[in-house]
Amino acid sequence: MQLFSNGQMWRSHELKPSYDVAIVGAGVHGLATAYYLGRLFGIRKIALLDKGYLGYGASGRNTAILRSNYRTPEGVRFYNAALKLYEGLSAELEWNLMFSQCGHLTLGHTDTAVAGLRVRAETNQLLGVDSRIIGPDEIQKLVPHIDCSSAPRYPIMAALYHPPGGIIRHDAVVWGLARACDRMGIEIHTRTEVTGFRVSGRKVESVITNRGEVAADTVVNATAGWASTICKMAGVSMPIVSHPLQACVTEPLKPFLNAVIVSASLHVYVNQTGRGELVIGSEIDPYQSYSMKGTLPTLEQMASSALELFPQLHHIRVLRQWAGICDMTPDFAPIIGRCEELDNFQVDVGWGTYGFKAAPAAGRYLAEAIATGKTPDIIAPFAPDRFRRRQLVGEKAAAAVSH
Amino acid sequence: MSFRIPCPQCGERSAYEFRFGGEVLTRPQAGADDDAWYHYSFVRRNEMGIQTEWWYHRFGCRQWLQAVRDTRANRVIRAYFPDGKEQTDLGTGES
Ligand SMILES: Cc1cc2nc3c(=O)[nH]c(=O)nc-3n(C[C@H](O)[C@H](O)[C@H](O)COP(=O)(O)OP(=O)(O)OC[C@H]3O[C@@H](n4cnc5c(N)ncnc54)[C@H](O)[C@@H]3O)c2cc1C
Ligand SMILES: [Zn+2]
Numbered sequence: 001m002q003l004f005s006n007g008q009m010w011r012s013h014e015l016k017p018s019y020d021v022a023i024v025g026a027g028v029h030g031l032a033t034a035y036y037l038g039r040l041f042g043i044r045k046i047a048l049l050d051k052g053y054l055g056y057g058a059s060g061r062n063t064a065i066l067r068s069n070y071r072t073p074e075g076v077r078f079y080n081a082a083l084k085l086y087e088g089l090s091a092e093l094e095w096n097l098m099f100s101q102c103g104h105l106t107l108g109h110t111d112t113a114v115a116g117l118r119v120r121a122e123t124n125q126l127l128g129v130d131s132r133i134i135g136p137d138e139i140q141k142l143v144p145h146i147d148c149s150s151a152p153r154y155p156i157m158a159a160l161y162h163p164p165g166g167i168i169r170h171d172a173v174v175w176g177l178a179r180a181c182d183r184m185g186i187e188i189h190t191r192t193e194v195t196g197f198r199v200s201g202r203k204v205e206s207v208i209t210n211r212g213e214v215a216a217d218t219v220v221n222a223t224a225g226w227a228s229t230i231c232k233m234a235g236v237s238m239p240i241v242s243h244p245l246q247a248c249v250t251e252p253l254k255p256f257l258n259a260v261i262v263s264a265s266l267h268v269y270v271n272q273t274g275r276g277e278l279v280i281g282s283e284i285d286p287y288q289s290y291s292m293k294g295t296l297p298t299l300e301q302m303a304s305s306a307l308e309l310f311p312q313l314h315h316i317r318v319l320r321q322w323a324g325i326c327d328m329t330p331d332f333a334p335i336i337g338r339c340e341e342l343d344n345f346q347v348d349v350g351w352g353t354y355g356f357k358a359a360p361a362a363g364r365y366l367a368e369a370i371a372t373g374k375t376p377d378i379i380a381p382f383a384p385d386r387f388r389r390r391q392l393v394g395e396k397a398a399a400a401v402s403h
Numbered sequence: 404m405s406f407r408i409p410c411p412q413c414g415e416r417s418a419y420e421f422r423f424g425g426e427v428l429t430r431p432q433a434g435a436d437d438d439a440w441y442h443y444s445f446v447r448r449n450e451m452g453i454q455t456e457w458w459y460h461r462f463g464c465r466q467w468l469q470a471v472r473d474t475r476a477n478r479v480i481r482a483y484f485p486d487g488k489e490q491t492d493l494g495t496g497e498s
Contacts, residue, residue, distance in 0.1 A: 226451065228447070228448070228449035228450075228451070229451050237442065237446045238446065238447075238449070239445035239446050239447065240447065240449055241425075241447050241449050242449055242451075242474075286422070286423055287418065287423035287456075288423070288425075288426075288449065288454075288456075288474060289474050289477055290451045290474050290475050291474070291475060291476060291477050295405070295406070296405075297419050330444075330445055387441060387444075387445040388437075388441050
């Protein structure tokens with residue numbers, strides 16, 4: 001028996017002259033869309049086109065938190081569908097995604113924050129999502145090392161506790177989906193930069209890349225932080241701004257933290273990986289940028305906020321700090337579906353700081369929309385034209401720092 | 404290189420002294436159609452390259468200025484007050 005296979009996870013190919021579907025961006029969203037198109041709808045003549053390597057974008061840079069305790073009914077329903085798909089994905093892909101449903105706590109340090117968490121708990125429960133408010137005693141039991149005393153500047157008053165939330169191995173998700181796509185004959189083209197589209201009337205005829213031009217019946221933009229650049233090439237306008245989001249990881253420690261801790265008031269979140277490292281994330285940089293460089297002020301902010309929660313970590317060293325680009329929308333909800341301006345140009349963008357957890361549902365239902373030509377109800381609220389209709393999906397309170 | 408902005412009043416400072424005010428937009432005239440308001444309210448150029456933006460020097464002279472910046476490297480090419488006047492040397496003692 002061979003313990004480790006020499007087989008490649010995915011192969012490289014020459015570009016063909018045409019495909020049924022060309023997907024720009026081979027992050028978790030592009031991959032999930034291709035995967036469900038192939039698996040559920042038998043559409044396999046697909047090219048995934050990515051200018052970088054697999055995981056170059058936010059899919060290889062996120063903090064891998066999954067949860068479904070959002071604020072709006074539209075959001076809760078959608079993210080819960082994604083969580084359910086993730087629960088079955090390791091088995092389906094025959095690939096261990098190391099999904100640990102260790103529980104997720106969103107801390108409230110002020111009356112206003114706690115009121116917001118209560119609204120979420122009620123909405124979550126109505127929609128069958130395990131989510132409730134707990135007080136400092138229960139928080140202390142779940143997280144023995146967190147500082148629940150009155151010593152911090154903003155003492156912890158309560159938390160929104162979401163037991164099915166947790167962390168997954170993000171690289172494994174990307175690689176597992178890539179392998180599954182490859183096995184279905186879907187082509188993954190890395191180092192393939194899209195530089196333009198040939199548009200005729202209301203149709204994108206072909207995609208122009210640094211490796212040549214390919215025709216496609218349907219084109220999908222799944223480039224997250226770079227979504228505006230691709231839309232501009234197709235002549236489509238987007239209500240998106242790109243901001244960097246930073247995170248860091250400490251040296252490994254013995255396991256002591258078995259839950260994801262988020263504090264919107266402190267602009268920080270913390271979890272401990274299976275390797276023992278603490279992953280600490282921040283809020284977005286306060287300006288638009290495409291630069292993926294970390295900054296010292298953000299590192300200081302992450303460290304000082306983490307110490308408010310866990311003062312005993314003061315001597316722990318940071319190993320790495322990094323940034324990814326996030327595509328922020330006005331209502332902190334994604335933009336999924338066909339663009340009004342063109343008949344065969346679909347977007348799966350606006351994933352901001354929270355899109356990793358959404359990928360299976362976004363991919364599954366966008367695949368259905370592409371295959372059937374009908375928009376499934378679950379993604380209809382996120383249609384690109386909702387801003388024109390002034391029908392926004394206010395998710396800010398549950399998505400801004402919470403991931 | 405760290406991200407610095409040359410304030411026309413105070414000189415070159417860390418970007419963290421400033422508050423980002425978004426892309427410079429042209430407000431539609433009263434009575435403009437819905438499409439114009441949709442673009443003004445929601446759509447952004449979000450340039451991967453050079454764009455003109457508002458910045459407020461909150462830990463300095465507390466004035467709004469405009470900067471031309473390359474968003475790929477956070478390099479500010481030019482910063483000036485919106486009325487176009489060069490105000491590098493006001494010397495009014497008021498800031
Ligand atoms: C630090 C950080 C922490 C985060 N934490 C979480 C979290 O805990 N939970 C969560 O759910 N979400 C989180 N997110 C958000 C999440 O990572 C993203 O929303 C998600 O990964 C987006 O996936 P994607 O496939 O749409 O985009 P990406 O993974 O960014 O992929 C886009 C791809 O498009 C490619 N591309 C760009 N331009 C071109 C071009 N011209 N031609 C061809 N290809 C191009 C890029 O190379 C890239 O690979 C976090 C993000 C960051 C940065
Ligand atoms: Zn100044």
